[in-house]
Amino acid sequence: MTTVTPWEVEGKVDYDKLMRDFGIQKLDTKILKRIEKITGKLHFMLRRGTFFAHRDLNWILDEYEKGNKLFLYTGRSPSGPIHLGHLLPWIFTKWLQEKFDVELWFQFPNEEKVLFKNNLDFDKGDKWMYENMLDIIALGFDPKKTHFIVDTYHADIMYKEACMVSKKITFSMVKSAFGFNESTNIGQIFYTTMQAVPAFLPSVIKNKNIPCLIPHAVDQDVHFRLTRDILPKLGYYKPASIQCFFLPPLTKGEGKMSSSDLSNAIYTIDSPKEVEKKIKKYAFSGGMSTIEEHRKLGGNPDIDIPFLYLKMLLEEDDTKLKKIEEDYRSGKLLSGELKQICIDKINDFLVEHQKKRKDAKKMIDKFIYKPEKKKLYENL
């Protein structure tokens, strides 16, 4: 069985079924052309279908072309270290920010995992949040246009809006959306309202309705389905979204890279040695079991983790990727050689990333949104 919820992704994900079940649209050639018109060359995650679905993207492009600029909203719920799977949508988000020249509101719902995990408290979670922020900043977001909002820290501008959202959502709605029951704690029950807030907070702050585009992995769609139902009732636009696949875990070509299983993920702070060991030891291969067989029959890149990482995340150059794919399929490129290409690519990326991650420490404060604390009653 396949499960895809914001808290669990189990089994082989049938993305076509997911699109039908969720009611999300495929990113087809026509809409990709529209994006290309604005951005120039399409990002490789669009060219290769890693970002594969959307909601209301045509509408938001209409608005954009009319001069009604959108803002981007994405997020990270901190509870552990960042792995390559986390970076995927953020790398794409950064590209969107640059190409559309827009603001990004980056939410850190630091209460979410505290509410959903028994063994996590705010102290631990907020330490991870700090580490996670370094990774995000290291990706090169523009500090002038990127605002980090942290649920508990910014609750003075968020909780009131969350209450407005909550007034429109009943227990039975979250029960069916998230599978809650009578034993669910009331923080979990309320939580989705806080995830809805950044989709209209900039509209509140700027006192005008601004279209919101949310790039995210498909498992978060359920939150935003609720958000889309509620926001028009509060006078705001439905947020549009653009959604991606999960980067698969190291050990098999299905499911989602998970932070809870250490052998399943490459972390941004892994050393070159660790990366090498993990890929060599754990990365699921689509190659044949002996060199002879491989030379004769060729490998299968479609289920090969090193190839999928190159395709989805690491090798932007289509020509290079195509050559790797053909050589692998023909048997010219061996599994070990493909793994080495992947290891080198990851390590090239991570050496650079880890340097930027260090520099990011000085920059966190620049990214944290600082609303002016208004007087409760302005006229006093």
Place this chain on the structure above:
Amino acid sequence: MTTVTPWEVEGKVDYDKLMRDFGIQKLDTKILKRIEKITGKLHFMLRRGTFFAHRDLNWILDEYEKGNKLFLYTGRSPSGPIHLGHLLPWIFTKWLQEKFDVELWFQFPNEEKVLFKNNLDFDKGDKWMYENMLDIIALGFDPKKTHFIVDTYHADIMYKEACMVSKKITFSMVKSAFGFNESTNIGQIFYTTMQAVPAFLPSVIKNKNIPCLIPHAVDQDVHFRLTRDILPKLGYYKPASIQCFFLPPLTKGEGKMSSSDLSNAIYTIDSPKEVEKKIKKYAFSGGMSTIEEHRKLGGNPDIDIPFLYLKMLLEEDDTKLKKIEEDYRSGKLLSGELKQICIDKINDFLVEHQKKRKDAKKMIDKFIYKPEKKKLYENL
């Protein structure tokens, strides 16, 4: 049938049954003596049993005598004007603040009524909150020791704590405590956590466990029963409480003065003429229907609204009150005369109160708690 919930008080309240049902203790002679030892003369609301019940008061007096000072916590959920019934527990709270020389944390849960009433939004509610603050300040609280906290405005110090509380409360717990069901909105479901927060927020801020005493009307007990269950699990003391009867509505000697029925209440902004008219027209009388009968049989002060207002709120002097009571019972004092005494007392009070209420406008800002906005990561 009698209903006593935080949102509804219907019918004649059987306070003895309430004490048994809620599991609250009577303020008996022994504990009143203990209070007297600390405060000197007992407040008339204690002498006359208007404050009639408590939880853990002996414990908090033990702590107080050991030098472990308590703080007071009470609140006002703004949705309309203040009437005499609201003032009753606050007048007593002010006395407690003076006699025990302690801090008072005064919560304005400005989201509560927005979540529970269809026709209230934050704009309207927050206008009422402003008006309500004037009434509270007019009672003479010490601005140096009194901190107003407003749920949405102070959510940056409250929401995180509310999440910690919420982690310990399931839907089935609030369902049975408040009579919620599947159609209850998720803001209502979460709300009780925010009402729990001021009971330990000073302990969080001062980083030490401080005993909390909550003076409140008995209908709020259910919130604090939940709070008392949860706080020890978070490492804080159970809050103690001291609880009062409701000031009865004008028209009958039962239930609770309500803001939703204009003829049932005397508002703090009523003019002397309005007060006179309301008391003469609406105040339920325990007198006989003719003067002759009244002279012969006497009146019944126990169900007489003007007398009950004098006893519960307006006439601090026991000797004077006793004389009024005796004269009324004997028939010497007529209903109209008793009403006039009550009218004069109310108007004396209100003229003074309305003056202080005007001066309070300049003082609101002094009362609003101003935490230093800390950096998210102090070491940055």
